[in-house]
Amino acid sequence: xxxxxxxxxxxxxxxxxxxxxxxxxxxxxxxxxxxxxxxxxxxxxxxxxxxxxxxxxxxxxxxxxxxxxxxxxxxxxxxxxxxxxxxxxxxxxxxxxxxxxxxxxxxxxxxxxxxxxxxxxxxxxxxxxxxxxxxxxxxxxxxxx
Numbered sequence: 001x002x003x004x005x006x007x008x009x010x011x012x013x014x015x016x017x018x019x020x021x022x023x024x025x026x027x028x029x030x031x032x033x034x035x036x037x038x039x040x041x042x043x044x045x046x047x048x049x050x051x052x053x054x055x056x057x058x059x060x061x062x063x064x065x066x067x068x069x070x071x072x073x074x075x076x077x078x079x080x081x082x083x084x085x086x087x088x089x090x091x092x093x094x095x096x097x098x099x100x101x102x103x104x105x106x107x108x109x110x111x112x113x114x115x116x117x118x119x120x121x122x123x124x125x126x127x128x129x130x131x132x133x134x135x136x137x138x139x140x141x142x143x144x145x
Contacts, residue, residue: 002031003060005038007107007136011067012046014134021069022102025126027089028109029074029081030060039063069103076109090115093122101126106135 003011014021034042043049048067057063059081061072075093076083087093090113104123113119123133 002033002107004033005042008034009042012042012048015067016046024064024069024072024103024105025101026074027106028076029083030107032057032060032063089113089119089122093125098125099128101131102128103132108137111137
């Protein structure tokens with residue numbers, strides 16, 4: 001799972017409206033699925049000049065930092081991609097993560113979780129009061145997936 005052009009456009013819109021990502025958690029370690037050229041083109045649509053010099057990274061942490069995230073962490077079911085936390089979202093997350101994040105971003109992980117009510121409960125548990133959930137999941141035709 002990762003940042004596609006569609007997901008990146010949503011995040012650029014978010015930034016252009018002056019909204020702050022703050023401390024971010026990605027559900028699944030999100031890869032960067034765009035080329036630097038695509039990033040620059042979309043950033044220009046939103047007058048985000050800070051992305052002009054973006055380098056091509058495999059994962060999205062640097063890109064989210066440029067978009068205003070103060071800190072980026074990830075949670076995944078395995079340590080295959082070196083996520084910050086390893087956890088199966090079918091079960092309650094650890095107490096130490098409660099109210100820790102300003103923004104939780106899911107770029108296509110929750111559709112793989114069987115216990116969807118627990119997964120959304122976990123997202124609510126992870127977010128600070130007033131935090132934001134940005135969920136990008138496939139729809140009919142599998143947009144961006």
